[in-house]
Amino acid sequence: MTRIAFAILAVFALVHFSIASSGDRAFEFNQCITRCNLQKCLDGQVELSPALRLTQWTCLDDCKYKCMHEITDKAVELGERVHQYYGKWPFWRFAGMQEPASVLFSLFNLWAHAKGAAKLRRRVSVFHPMRHYYLVWSWLSINAWVWSSVFHTRDLPLTEKLDYFSAALAIIYALYFTLIRLFRLYPTSGRTRLTLSTRSSDSIARRILSIVITLIYLGHVSYLSLLPRFDYTYNMAFNLTIGMSHNILWLLYSLPFAIFRRFSSQPRSYRPGFVYKAGVFVLLTTCATALELFDFPAWRRIIDAHSLWHLATAPIALCWYDFLAEDSLDPSWRDQKS
Numbered sequence: 393m394t395r396i397a398f399a400i401l402a403v404f405a406l407v408h409f410s411i412a413s414s415g416d417r418a419f420e421f422n423q424c425i426t427r428c429n430l431q432k433c434l435d436g437q438v439e440l441s442p443a444l445r446l447t448q449w450t451c452l453d454d455c456k457y458k459c460m461h462e463i464t465d466k467a468v469e470l471g472e473r474v475h476q477y478y479g480k481w482p483f484w485r486f487a488g489m490q491e492p493a494s495v496l497f498s499l500f501n502l503w504a505h506a507k508g509a510a511k512l513r514r515r516v517s518v519f520h521p522m523r524h525y526y527l528v529w530s531w532l533s534i535n536a537w538v539w540s541s542v543f544h545t546r547d548l549p550l551t552e553k554l555d556y557f558s559a560a561l562a563i564i565y566a567l568y569f570t571l572i573r574l575f576r577l578y579p580t581s582g583r584t585r586l587t588l589s590t591r592s593s594d595s596i597a598r599r600i601l602s603i604v605i606t607l608i609y610l611g612h613v614s615y616l617s618l619l620p621r622f623d624y625t626y627n628m629a630f631n632l633t634i635g636m637s638h639n640i641l642w643l644l645y646s647l648p649f650a651i652f653r654r655f656s657s658q659p660r661s662y663r664p665g666f667v668y669k670a671g672v673f674v675l676l677t678t679c680a681t682a683l684e685l686f687d688f689p690a691w692r693r694i695i696d697a698h699s700l701w702h703l704a705t706a707p708i709a710l711c712w713y714d715f716l717a718e719d720s721l722d723p724s725w726r727d728q729k730s
Contacts (some may be wrong), residue, residue, distance in 0.1 A: 400670075413475065413476040413477055413478060413479055413480075414475045414476060415460065415463070415475030415476050415477035415478075415482075416456075416477045416478050418463070418475065420463060420639055421459055421460070421463055421477070423461070423676075424459035424462065425452070425455050425456055425459050426454075426573065427582070428455035428459060429451075429455055432455065433451035433452055433455065438454060439452060441488075443487045443488040444488050446532060447487075447488030447489070448546055448548065449488060449546075449729075451655065453514045454501060456477070457485065460482050461478050461482060461484075461693075463475075463554060464482045464693070468677040472716055474668045474689040476496040478547075480547070481689050481693070482693050482697050483690055483693050483694065483696075484692075484694060487547045488492040488543065488545065488546070489544070490545065490547055490564060491544040491545075491699065492547060492694070493695045493696075494540075494541075494602050494699040494702055495541045495544045495545055496543035496594040497548060497699055497700075498537050498539070498540040498541040498544060499665055499704045500536035500543050500702070500703065500706040501533075501540075501702060501705055501706045501709060502534055502538060502541070503539045503706070504706040504707070504709040504710050505530050505534045505537065505709060506530075506534055507710065508530060508709060508710060508712070508713030509527055509530035509531070509534070509713075509717075511528065511551055511713050511714075511717060512526050512527060512530065512713065512716065512717060512720075515717045515721065516717060516721070520604065520720050520725065521578035521579055521580050522569070522572070522573055522578055522720060523720070524580070525568075525569040525572060525573070526569065526716055526720075527566050528565065528569075529562065529566055529569055532558075532562040532565050533562045533639060533709075535561075535562070536540075536558040536559045536561070536562040537559075537560050539551070539554045539555045539558045539559075540555050540558075540559070540615065540702075542554065542555070543555035543713065552605055552622070553616070553622075554616070556616070556627060557616075557688075558608065558612075560612060560627075560631055560634075562631065563631055563634050563635055563638070564605060564609050564612075564634050565605075566607065566638050567605070567634050567637055567641075568602075568605045568636040570638050570642065571601060571641070572598060572601070573646075573719075574645060574652065574654075575597075575652075576653075576656050577595055577597050577598040578598075579595065579598070590664045599631050603627050610619070612630055615626050639674045639677075642670040642673075642674060643670070643671050643673070643674055645667065645670050646668050646670040646671030646672075646674075647671070648663070648668050648669035650662075650663070654667065654724075655722065655724035655725070657724050657725075658724050662724070664718075664722055664724075666715065666719065666722075669711070669714075669715045669718075670715060673708060673711060673712050673715065675707065676708050676711075679699055679702035680705055680708065681701060683697045683698075683701045683704065684697055684701055697726055
């Protein structure tokens, strides 16, 4: 389970509001920016380092960064409240990265999904009907964490959209493969080495589901792209709805009593020993996401609640891949019937 695939409230991590915060509304901050811009930018006195130029910092951006830390230094010295600026706590940048810890932990999640994908390729038979769906989700998740690391490197309109849209794609695809797995819509045509089903691979229900999911995602991206201003409230509601739907289904799968048949070849009461893990991972991800609800100023201007959430989701993702492999290796898959 991760920010992308198994977070009940993961959308809170996606919503780094770009609207004004108390810090960037302050008169002192804006006065500092104006002075810096006049003294350094307009006169061309600032020479940005190669790292800053590579990550597309401008002289004005540099002024905002320096003014933010100048004011924060005073607040810390006087024991006053530390303010957010443009929806973020003050962070020390490193090699042009605005939030180095979040970049590092995003890459940690990327590694977790790459390792998980390798585990699925190694342990799950190529004949397994769910193998392809799980691997596609792995690559979509890897893509999402790539753009998360880019976004935390530089928060720009383009990197923001790429982060949000790639995350939404991974989340909605997680719901897609969950519906296919739990409602047994996967293709099982012919008598393969793994499944003995004669059900047609051209499942009408699966095709309808694929079309609906595709249209929902395209509509989501189109709506947010065509608006004059990014609708953060809608984006949060969309991801929350998709993420909660995904997790509720896996919670139902993990319950001691049967809501539906987990394997088509077994009675409804069949419950392998690993089933409970799905519910545990939902709860763990919820606990990890709770870090977002207890936000605090960045410790030493390096680590905040959001970066800790990224750190917490990576090991959960590794455990989730173990669960997917266990579910795929259950002997019941060899005896499925249409």
